[in-house]
Amino acid sequence: MPSWNTVRDDFPALHQQVNGHPLVYLDNGATTQRPQVVIDAVSRFYAHDNANVHRGLHALSMRATAAYEGARARVARFINAAAPEEIIFTRGTTESLNLVAASWGSRLQPGDVILLTEMEHHSNLVPWQLVAARTGAKLRYVPVTGDEGKLDLSVLDQLLTPEVKVFAFTHISNTLGTINPVAELCARARQVGAISVVDAAQSVGHMPVDVRAIGCDFLAFSGHKMAAGTGIGALYGRRELLDAMPPWQGGGGMIAHVGFFESRWKPSPERFEAGTPNFGDAVGLAAACDYLDALGRAQLRRHDGELARLAYQKLSALPNIRLLGPAEEERGGLVSFALSDVHAHDVVTFADEDGIALRGGHHCNQPLMHKLGLTGTVRASFYLYNTAEEIDVLIASIRRIQKFFG
């Protein structure tokens, strides 16, 4: 049973020196670390219960199937889906969004509009560009107000017209830290008969997320951004939408009948899980859900939010710095900034010398960067094991960097 007091002990990767300094891992927006219980859950599964799922009647296969379907039910509970069948396991957020764009999106037609926002990650942007090119649908964007990084909802009425068939947006911006009013956006989409697609990559592991309270049609997230391994993630979809969608990938496990020239499909979720799924990491994802729920996601949200506010406040006091994202209280667990005299890459390389892991660049938000007149920012992103002391280490490091290049 994890506890907030000893939480750092749970993560083996944190206990190392980098360039002679204790590691300060502030790159959680890219991927979080995994607690030993998650690593062990996968190892134990492989050492005891490993067999292919679904098609087997022998003991190991039945155990593996129970573990895999148990993981599906656990993930459904984690986001309060109505049924396990509403969870499709994927490689992660990107594959989840490609699945919706390719399968649901195949019904789009010339004249239809896909509404996105200017703060979308490439993974919630390029799949829609691809389907737009295929179907003749058009893209439209909700603007971002500027450095403070809010969606300009004053123009939403003009943008959210009846031609809009899909409204896809991020829950928490991975660059700005903005938390979008997703329930409101979903309701607005519903009013014009559009489906809503929520990119929850940065939120599901960081705060309570309830798909029924949000009222979304689809929601996508990645295990590796919530203390689980890579190669696993999920797409939540409302059952009646999923069952009306054509398959995307074809292969073993998703078929009801295969003939040489025609086939029929199973219902969701199997229809969308062609081939051997990543059941090993699904078991790890379920263990991560247990881990995060034992700590409490409301507390997690508070923890990350407080660190982000503290960092924002201390960084604001530095000279020649430009901070992105909302200045007020409510922000996701990250801060993003640009120093006027030092390029983001030089900041990251120097901080690494102090044992600090930061990310510099466009954070897969090229069009937003371009709009803001930036080529990149430095991002510090927090998770449950980060501390206020680590922010002091960060600030001291940035000061040294500014001095060196000053």
Add this chain to the structure above:
Amino acid sequence: MPSWNTVRDDFPALHQQVNGHPLVYLDNGATTQRPQVVIDAVSRFYAHDNANVHRGLHALSMRATAAYEGARARVARFINAAAPEEIIFTRGTTESLNLVAASWGSRLQPGDVILLTEMEHHSNLVPWQLVAARTGAKLRYVPVTGDEGKLDLSVLDQLLTPEVKVFAFTHISNTLGTINPVAELCARARQVGAISVVDAAQSVGHMPVDVRAIGCDFLAFSGHKMAAGTGIGALYGRRELLDAMPPWQGGGGMIAHVGFFESRWKPSPERFEAGTPNFGDAVGLAAACDYLDALGRAQLRRHDGELARLAYQKLSALPNIRLLGPAEEERGGLVSFALSDVHAHDVVTFADEDGIALRGGHHCNQPLMHKLGLTGTVRASFYLYNTAEEIDVLIASIRRIQKFFG
């Protein structure tokens, strides 16, 4: 350094009792077990080097990138690809085949023909049905001769006409155990200007596979069928083909430039790896390559082949049994059979009582089963840790089953 004498010690899952008997795991065609070194390689990576790849300049990210790209180079070496760039990491064989069918296949037109064989796994069949439905191309099948399970190459000339743009076939049939003459088939495809796609799910982990000796254009396989974890596999593709193909999934990591309304792509392999890849299990796959090469794949082939021949021979001596696949020496490491009085599922359930893991059913070969007038078979499939004694346990169990239902 693994050794053949102690090979069973390397696999923790083998050392358990099932229903009061030592586990006899004969379901390797579905998934193999993982040696402790592979499990540990992934755990160790997560405990020490875990960070997102490619976009990071800090120490952990550089280590993770080196590990991931090192795994790509290792896999390239494993199948003798000309360059690491010819390896695209996927979830497994099924995703690899869907990638080729969707991306390369997007250039197909009405009048074009996709040539498959009647022994293809659903994963090398349904993706082509889907692309045929989208493009208007037609499917054609090389027939299987009957229970002995050979491709009827006498009609290949008639089938492999200039309209054929793709010839896709399995290296080793997962139901029949047939080893197809893949180099010859690739050469024949080349003669008519068709690309060749090899489903190597059942071969890459079981025998030496050299893509340049085979002369294939694409080759697909899964980590979990070669001692690595689930969620990782690869598509090999010849460089010039890959670089001429449009992307399939869109998102972070595969773009050269993203604007709001148009984007440009990176070259292969990044173009085909949208989103955070499964770098954790890629590290495990590289460890599995090391493990298998240390044992020696030629020896592995001999080991599996000998067990299959032994099993075939002992099963042939039983009454009321119908054996599938080639009777002669050369067969992959599996046997598939039907008892005339006992359904495959009852066999599997009874064998499980004796601790034996078998698979019963259509093995994702429904159309072939239908052609052979079967609804399913029982399959025993072998790997490096199986023994001749285990075949005796199997035969004794089948005898008891026949007696019970006799």
Add this chain to the structure above:
Amino acid sequence: MSADLTELYQQVILDHNKRPRNRGRLPTANRVAHGDNPTCGDQCSVYLRLENGKIADISFDGSGCAISQASSSLMTTQLKGKDAAEAASLYQQFHQIVTTGEAPEAISDLAAFAGVHTFPARIKCATLGWHAALNALKGDPIPATTESRLD
């Protein structure tokens, strides 16, 4: 042979598997439905003659394991003479038996399937024929499938 396995393959089941009752295509049928279990390729067709809302005659056909064959066979003997509501209620009881192992009192031979509950992967085998029969009663032309994830 273990107790669980003996319990699964009861004499009643082995008997119905070897000598299935009401097997084949019912020539006078006015309702038919097909069921399949995509996971294993098993198939079952159920043919009924409905007269005044009651099952006047019934047969089944198809291929499958001992459990599915015996279950379909036994089912036909139980459903003859029943109306749709009675059939649904009988299926409820049967479903309870195969999922929990608990048989309601005074239930017929169906209790022979209680052993199925320790083999969850076989529940689909036991219910394949029943799904087809209930679909046939509804006059539903869609193939029944035990891949509904709900048994």
Add this chain to the structure above:
Amino acid sequence: MSADLTELYQQVILDHNKRPRNRGRLPTANRVAHGDNPTCGDQCSVYLRLENGKIADISFDGSGCAISQASSSLMTTQLKGKDAAEAASLYQQFHQIVTTGEAPEAISDLAAFAGVHTFPARIKCATLGWHAALNALKGDPIPATTESRLD
């Protein structure tokens, strides 16, 4: 500051970063090429005036880290007066320096970039301008990219 880092950010580099030489759009250019590093969004344009096969004048523009800015700046000072073959050979030497840390004897200021080899992720930064310059020499209108996986 660690030895590696001091080695990476040598005085020459800091100087070129702060006061880049030949920066801006060369009005008389008759060749141009753009390079970008998709991983980080860095961009570099190189403008040349080729006269009788030699680089009569050269400038660069764009945005990037200290390494890429300094490298482009220093490069312009080295390439002036060279022909395509000499430029290619200079790049070969530079590439060797940034990948191995070994500078051929009697090489100019380029040796200041030897420290890059201990930071493999920064090799792309150091070569960005060079790729653009070589492409401009070829008259190749395609954007140079350091995402070729070969530096």
